[in-house]
Amino acid sequence: MSFTTLKSRTGPALALVLCALPLAGCNMFTRLSQVGETPSLTPITNPTTQAGYQPVSMPMPAPEAPAYAANSLWRSGARAFFKDQRATKRGDILTVNISIADSASLSNQTSRGRTGDESLGIPNLFGLETKVNKVLPNEVDASSLVSANSSGSSTGTGSIDRKETLTLNIAAIVTQVLPNGNLVIEGKQEVRVNFEVRELYVTGMVRPEDISATNAIAFDQIAEARIAYGGRGQITDMQQPRYGQQVLDAILPF
Known part of the structure; x- marks a missing residue:
């Protein structure tokens, strides 16, 4: 093998290695600095100041001004007569009860086949078929100029058997109150046991009416x-x- 051929074959691989070295180096130095140390926990921060945070925007009804009836303590639009301790505004805390027990079993099978056969000739065409050999070699038969056949088949089989069970509770913070009164919540939890950190994250929108008297929501x-x-x-x-x-799995086409 010549040097030029070896260089052309190893060039792309060498370029890939050189591109991966800076990323590998950063991760390598970070891991080396943590040898013998327990995984560090993420500091508590304001979720709305984190990179990538985007406020939720949803279609909202037109706001209604509160109205008071004469000789009445009730305010139209109020959700309760007496104030309670359930989460209602930014910074309030509520408990999210997570109990997932899902299972799915799917099985699909597909089989397809196709066969085709085509032929083309000029047995008779105003006598012009006799002049074919003047243009084409003498071995060409005008009655069977073109003949083609094709066949194809494919078979696919797939199955899914999945079971998921997750039961736990997490405290979440109200990060946003939407114009219609719904709450946007976000909660994070980290637990370290020896050299392993367990992380839990939940976010979404809830209705204040769905929050139970114990300040929890499913x-x-x-x-x-x-x-x-x-x-x-x-x-x-x-x-x-x-x-x-992982890099090779992402870029290799076969």
Whole structure:
């Protein structure tokens, strides 16, 4: 193998390695600085100041000014006569009860086949078929100029068997009050056990009427709910492919 051929083959791979070195170096130095240390917990911060935070925007009805009836303590539009301790404004805290027990079983099978056969000739065409050999070689038969056939088949089989069970509670903070009174909540929780950190995240929109007297709400009453449960640490790191393998899995076409 010549040097030029070797260079042309190793060039793309070398460029890929050089591009990955800065990313690998940053992660490598970070991990080296944490050798022997427990995973650090994320500091408590205001969610609305975090990068990527976007206020929720939804279609809202026109606001209605409160009206008071004569000789009445009741205010139109009020949700309760006596004030309680349930979350109603920004910064209030409520409990989210998460109890997920989902299961799904799907099985699909597809089979398809097709066969085609086409032929084309000029047995008779105003006598012009005799002049074909003047243009084409003598071995060409005018009665069977073109013949083509094709066949294709495909078979697909897929199945899904999934079971998910998750039961836990998390405290969330009201980050936004929408014009119609609905609340946007967001909650994060981290628990460290030895060298592993368990992370829980939940966000979504809730109606104040769905919040129970104990200042709690079920996860299935949260609109646009986003629930994430995972972890990070030594065990999670060992379960993940190395960064080189992940890069190759993402770019290799076969």
